[in-house]
Amino acid sequence: MAGVRQFDEEKTLERALEVFWRKGLGAASMLDLAQATGVQRGSLYNAYQSKESLFLRVFDRYKARMLADIRASLEQPSVDTALRNFFDFTIGSMTWGSPTRGCLTTKTAVDEHADLDAVRGALQGMLEDMEHLLIQRLEAEDARARLTLTPAEAARLIVTFTRGIVVMERIYQDIERLRHTSGLILQVLLKPV
Template identity: 60%
Template sequence: MAGKRQFDERRTLELARDIFWAKGYGATSIQDIANASGVLRGSLYNAYQDKETLFLQVFEDYARDFLAKAARVLADPDVDRALRAFFDFTITSMTTGEPARGCLTTKTAIDSKADGERINAALRRLLDGLEHLVRDRLSAEDTRLALPAADAARVLVTMTRGIVVMERVYQDPDRLRATARSLIDVVLAGQRRAVPNRR
């Protein structure tokens, strides 16, 4: 039937995701994905036109799954537990594998070969979506926050990018979790502010 994929698309996209994640966008070729999946290179080109379009399909699936999982861990009614679970989720994701696979979003963002506007837009959508989830979770916690919910969300999401680099250097998940806990304590310091002494 015209237009029908002649291969298992879900399996192929999952294999492609793992290769992009391990090698990076620039170092991955369509042939690498063909070799891993057993799908002919010509069939991949027919289905996706080029490597960028294939990557964008892979990344769209990855982003949807990542944001859904982030939303679940942030749903904890206790905000401190929710934020700790959020960082635990992101740290576990980036430290999975041997060697640790890192973060697909950050790895792509710093890849000089992945500088197309469509890829940049996809990265922004994921990070904006993540920031939106965190901001919504914090919006009911104004009395506990040391800064406005939108600012706190941006700081927390930015930290999830920074710990990717620290993981690469130190390869110590416990260190990353301790750093995340310190930031959470700062963000939730609103209710613990000392009342200034009056003279």
């Protein structure tokens, strides 16, 4: 029937996410996506118009999940625990799998073949939303009393730091190193009790 998708869109988008996460936007081909999803290239083009449009659709789903998980990690009674949970979640997300999958946002940001305004806008939106969630948590009374920076400055530093630990994970592949370094950033951001 014309206009009706003849494939399971949920499964297709999940499988496409894995391809983009593993190979990156630039290196993933429509043939890779067709093989991984089991959907013919023509059907993928009909449904999503281009590889970049499919990526943006997949990235929206990824972003929604990541932000929900980040929000949950920050919902702790103490700022120390909230930020430790946030860093544990971030490190766990990038080091999951074998080989580890890294960070889809950062992988896409450094992909010279993914330099499109719509993609850059999606990445900026993800990082800005992440920063906003951190600001909300850091504006709580318990956090304000301990911060060495304003909530907005601390949130921006944390988001920037997370991009750096993604790179360090790729180089060292040492979870304990990442955890130790995230503990150091907490010492910089929070006054002792």
